[in-house]
Amino acid sequence: MDIKVLNEKNNPVLNRREIAFKVIHDEATPSRKSIVERLAATQNSKVGLVFVDSLKTEFGKRETIGYAKIYETEERAKQIERAHIIERNTFAKPEEAAPEAS
Numbered sequence: 382m383d384i385k386v387l388n389e390k391n392n393p394v395l396n397r398r399e400i401a402f403k404v405i406h407d408e409a410t411p412s413r414k415s416i417v418e419r420l421a422a423t424q425n426s427k428v429g430l431v432f433v434d435s436l437k438t439e440f441g442k443r444e445t446i447g448y449a450k451i452y453e454t455e456e457r458a459k460q461i462e463r464a465h466i467i468e469r470n471t472f473a474k475p476e477e478a479a480p481e482a483s
Contacts, residue, residue, distance in 0.1 A: 382406045384419055387446075395461055396453045400424070404445040410438045414472045416447065426451050432462055432470045 388401040404416060413433055421428045430452045438445040452458035459467065 382411050382415065382419065384416070384423060396457045397461075398424070398451045400449045400451065402447050402449065404436075404447060406443055406445065410436075410445055413469065417449075417470060417472070420449055420451070424451055428472070429455055430458060432458065432466055434466060 383405045385403045385405070386400055387403055390399045392399055400420070402420070404411060413436065416436070417428055417431045417433055420426070420433070421431045424431070432450045432452070434448045434450060436445050436447045450458075450462070452461075
């Protein structure tokens, strides 16, 4: 999986960088988690600060076009980002449900 940055814009008002990128992959479309981890590594950031907004793969192609936002602080990201985008980009393991007492 290779990631090429197509366009990068610094947004000082919102304390973030906005990146349009292309993922070239050999197998199936990579998971959002693997894309976030790769972007964090290549853009000198942390996984919790990278939010992939959209991913689009055309049928039959081995390319995915995406848009991500990389924030400077976690607090700023929580203030600005929409709730469903935060939920999509949170990769904590789900806690097992506590057994109910009967």
